Amino acid sequence: MTHNSTRRWYMAALTAVLTAGTLALTAPTAPAAPAAPTAPMAAPAGTLAPDAFRAAPRITRAQVLARAKTWLTANNGRPVPYSQTKYWKDGYRQDCSGYVSMALGLAKPGPNTVALKNNGFTRRIAMKDLAPGDLVIKANSSSADYRHVVIFDGWANSARTAYKSYEQAGGAGTRWKQHSYGVNGRDGYHAYRPVNITG
Incomplete structure (x- = not known):
């Protein structure tokens, strides 16, 4: 092989190596695998994360009351017994807030x-704006024994001094009862509207 041929062969080989290196450096790299989703922080027992309500299904007032009625006879024709520690067959707690969560269709146990x-x-x-399916809540106590929530069913009189409601009560279980909680504005009970309720 002549000197010129050797030189041409060397230059061609060098060009090929440099070209391959350049292509390797400029070729797109494979995308990195997406990071695994972060698990949501666990909420304290008996509560849900603050934004859990966003996943709550829309529900009508009639559906709330129909669901509330089911626990009146769910225990073989009798009311579901009250308990702050037990869960009913449908997965909801057997206390007042577990019952309300069931009626509203919120995530179990509520x-x-x-x-x-x-x-x-x-x-x-405002209390005067209560409509069937709304709630009357007392939650300003550090003891669960002094907190309560009932489902408003309608005013019991034209003066609006009492109303009909569904509740899960200690010693009684599920019941439909007339109450005046919150009417005088001084007993710690206030009116609330569930955000997932329609109308």
Whole structure:
């Protein structure tokens, strides 16, 4: 092989190596695998994350009341017994807030009374604006024994001094009862409208 041929062969080989290197450096790289989703932070027992209400299904007032009625006879024709620690067959807690969560179709086992009031599941309204399916809540106590929530069913008189309601009550279980909680504005009970309710 002549000197010129050797030189041409060397230059061609060098060009090929440099070209291959350049292509390797400029070729698009494969996309990185997406990061695994971060698991949501666990909420305290008996509560849900503050934004859990956003996933709550839309529900009509008639559906809320129809669901509330089911626990009046769900226990073989009798009311579901009250309990702050037990869960009914449908997965909801057997206390007042578990019952309300069931009626509203919220995620099981349901937020507690404080979460129903504070975590975006409801918004405060005036007592005079209560409509069937709305709630009357007392949640300003550090003890669960002094917190309560009932489902408003309608005014019991034209003066609006009492109303009919569904509740899960200690010693009684599920019941439909007349109450005046919140009417005088001094007993810690206030009216709230569930955000997932239609109308």
